[in-house]
Amino acid sequence: MAETKTAAYICKGCELGTRLDTAALAKVATKSGKMNLVREHDFLCSAEGVAMIRDDIDNEGVTHAAICACSRRAKTEAFNFPTVAMSRGNLREGVIWIRPDTEEARETTQEMAEDYVRMACAEVKAMTVPPGNQKTGSVKTLLVVGGGMSGMTSALEASKAGYKVVLVEKSATLGGWAAKLHKRVPTREPFKAPEDNGVADMVARIEADANIKVYLNATIAKTDGAPGRFKVEIAIESGAIAQEDIGAIVQATGFSLYDANKLPEFGYGKTPNVVDQAGLEALAKEAAAAGKPICRPSDGQPVKSVVFVQCAGQRDASGTHLQYCSGFCCNTSIKQAMYFKDSNPDIDTVVLFTDLRTPGNGEDFYRAAQNKGVIFSKGVVSSVAASGNACAVKFKDLILNEETEAQADLVVLATGIVPNSGPDLDQLSEANRQAEGGNEEAKEQVVQLMSKSVLNLTYRQGPDMPQFKHGFNDSHFICFPYETRRTAIYTAGPVRRPMDILQAQEDATGAAMKAIQAMENAGLGKAAHPRAGDLSFPTVRLEGCTQCKRCTVECPFGAIDEDEKRFPLFNESRCRRCGTCMGACPVRVISFENYSVNTVGSQIKAVDVPDEFSEKPRILILACENDAYPALDMAGMNRHEYDPYVRVIPVRCLGSVNTIWITDALNGGYDGVMLMGCKHGEEYQCHFVKGSELGRYRLSKVGDTLKGMNLETERVHDLEVAITDIATLPQKINDYAALIKSFPPSPFKGF
Amino acid sequence: MARKEYAFYPGCSSQKGASASNYLVSVESMCKTLDIKMTEIPDWNCCGASVSYAESGELPRHVMNARNFALAESNLPGQDIVATCAACWLGARESKERLEHSDRLMADTQTALKEAGLQIKVIPEVRHMVEVLIEDLGYDELKKPVKKPLAGMKFAGYVGCQTNRPFGIAGESFENPMYLDKLIETVGGEAVKYDQKVTCCGGALAFSEPEKAQAQIKDIIEAAYDGGAEMIVTPCPLCQANVEVYQGQINKKYGTKFDIPVLYYSQLMTLAYGGSAKEAGLNGNVVRARKLEEFAGK
């Protein structure tokens, strides 16, 4: 290893030179930063400034550079020196832009800047250059699980982009639900009539595609490994197992219809003249094949009147049936009503709905159906009773506010969908726990749950993708809809939320693109979203590990397994570099080359904490780099001022915050610590999904530490920040600073 | 030659001695100043108004308007038809649209017109007086002849329904049209803000179900007072009459003390252009606009 040579660069551009005493900053870098080389420059991000740094690296042997200029989020292309360790002192967005340009403010502004220089110097000295993950796999074949519309779309799109695809379908044919449709909801102008389901064309394209290898009547028996080097075992019809090397996975396992047998009040199962939407498609296909009108199952006579019951077992507030809207069924009923009206306008066709929801261009389609004479009535159906060949549909007319009844030859129930998302991992892990304790019932439950497994992952955290609301597979709903909690495995289509064919195809295309990105990044040893391109990865000092398992349990991405000796086994390719493991580790043995307990801890220690008589408190802010830190930068860009006594350190995620930092800060005389992280819970915005939640859980224990130190519990403050809180964030900082100033100075100053 | 010429469709209420005769008087004065020549369509007939819907049926209503189109076209070729009454404008314009969009209706209409020795070749444009002012002249041109701005006077611009819906003045919103406020400001007055600008006065229900109409009228006048208005201004004869003449009855029923003059925009313009009280038709107002009478006398 080459000899360490540190350098600090102080920029004087963007008014830094006039607002700050840069000569004094240079002195700080030399004296307290102890940098080997310190340079000032009038315009550091200019070609000339960059050339100066480059020259120092090439000819002076600089290995560690502290760039004291603008935010680490700015000028990243200019300050791009991948061969050296680099830190950034945020003097612009973090200091001069958030402070008034007045004589009174000059002293505290300068102090702020000097601290940021100290912090940048301390941080860089604690870093090494990340070499990139060496345990890469370079397989570039995509596995698509599910051969319906979503799966076929992912396969075709990946092939078009030049990638090999293995497509696994559990049934004997491709096409999924769409293949069972007589026709589909229109996809193009003028959205007035049902169109061909389009399946035959897609199947033909897949069969003709040399890049796509199809397994029919096949399931996934085992998925082992990590992105770029998955080993997948496919159970094929003969009972044999096929092996495939896979780079990334798209799970497009679709949905099952909600079981209409759970709706006996609607006559399902009591008369063949009550069908669900799939049943009606079958009748329509059969009729079309025979060249006849759609007929009543009970006696084979042509249907003269039909009633569609929307939200049958859906949007249920009683907790008995599905609570959600399946999104496509209103358009489907409109389409099915047209099957009748297009063949014979005299067929009485009534759709009973509470709220007709027609996403996409469905509104045009709805209008077209009205034009064709389909009657839409706002009504809630209470029962369907069969007598002979007729059905009596009892409903409450919500407009006329009366109980009434409609007679129909055929009743169609829009029952909605249940995702084929595999077993619920929490349920499974609980069953496993009890089974290990000898509970026989639990053992059976494990077998039953495992029979639903789709991927059969060998991961420590379970065999399938985690679920979110209502059993749909989790995806980052609010910010990054394609993202999941298993790196390089993407869910697409109705398995992750209710959607129609068109939406599913768009979703599947996006998932294929994300999967390709993930394979490429894995091959290069780089992280995937949101730290895409990051070459660092976690390393663990196993000799210090106590096998507490916190890291293996808490990793939001299931990246850490356990080896035979029950030590954590890091699968770097699955890792997103959030640092949740590092925050979790009670003995602090997990670190990244460029982000560790020490890189942050040394910054905390580098800050100059004035004594208790100075009336200059110090407040540490640990800000999530995904939302809070950009919001603070943008507050600076908008010149929103905030308190000069705060010192901000960006963290990868609230989940990476190790409580030792907080204790160290308080012991070191800081008067308060503020933590800024993303929203967690049902509408989470955490880029690492569970990171902020886990971080907050740990913080909830800090109160005891504070009490032990005889400090006010309010001194540690957790603030939920979204990237849009640009204008309100400074006020919140100031309010907190005011609160801290109302307390006596920390008794730990000067120790 | 006048700078603009139009085929004038005054309508039943704007004849001499009829309920909007003061509208007619003030429009004539205003047009004289603006150098607009309005030639009455010879032997024009009633538009049918909206309320005749039950008895008139569809075709007879359109035929009535078609007769006016044919008369205008043959006697005043190339001239747009201009109505001052909101209902006449609406009725005629609606017939024009329906006839132009239905070959069947047009054919039947021609057959009926033949009985009166008439036929339609091209239906002229059907416009409201306000459109002529705003679109053909523009606020700047309307401002030029102002000799006596109505400074310091506060008006509630009551747009009402039928110059506003369903067709409306181009570029205006149905919920808050601004043209009347702009006309008020053009002649130097102040247009107050109030929240019943486009509320219906009850229309024909003022005759058939006076309680309902008067309840609405009460709301309109109350809002105008609340907005600080001294007078109400309107572009529609029925709005004008309904809001003006029932004030006494409303006062009796609700214990209010309404006494607010209701004027036409054309009356304000005539006065601002230096016209006399008589030229502005102020003697035709049932609730006397004393402030304006004094103003005209100065």
Place this chain on the structure above:
Amino acid sequence: MSDLNQQMAERYKNNFLKEIEEQAEMGEWVKMCMQCGLCSGSCPTNFHSGWDHPPQEIFMLIRAGKREEVLNAQGMYMCTSCYNCYVRCPRKVPVTHVMHGIAEYAYRIGRAPKNQPTMHLSRTFWNNATKYGRVNEVKLTQSLYFKDGLGAGIKKAMEMQTVALGLVKAGRLNPLEAIGGGHKCKDLKGIHAMLAKANELEAQRKAAKG
């Protein structure tokens, strides 16, 4: 039930929507309503008494095949032709015209409610306007006051006396119109022939449907 009424009911049986589509002006729009209720909420007379069925309900009743309730309804006659519903309808249903069309149809087949004051006004207005080609405001007012008989008419006239006097004084009501004066068109013969033809053609068209 009038003959016409009987015929129509027979012909359409349960399919009242079809009947309205073919017989009522703009009736083809009834099926396009999406039941949002903006029309009812926008109607200025909605909040007064007398409303049995606002437009949203009229549309629904037609689609539910409730012929009697629709033809007997008062709701249509509450229309002031303010066109609020018309411009606000998100489906661009010409609600005002549909209401007028249904009212006209109910009247045509003899089902309009008796003594409906606005219905009476509608007929009186049209007859007045077409008699001389232009409206005679004095006669119109008179016939409105006296629709319920002489005594009621005088009472009403007395109530309205101050209103009328004000108008007379302002030169906006000419009592002479009542006794043969007033405005009229010159070519009355032509107008009457033209309207007779129009009525004849309209009757033919409606009869041809259904």
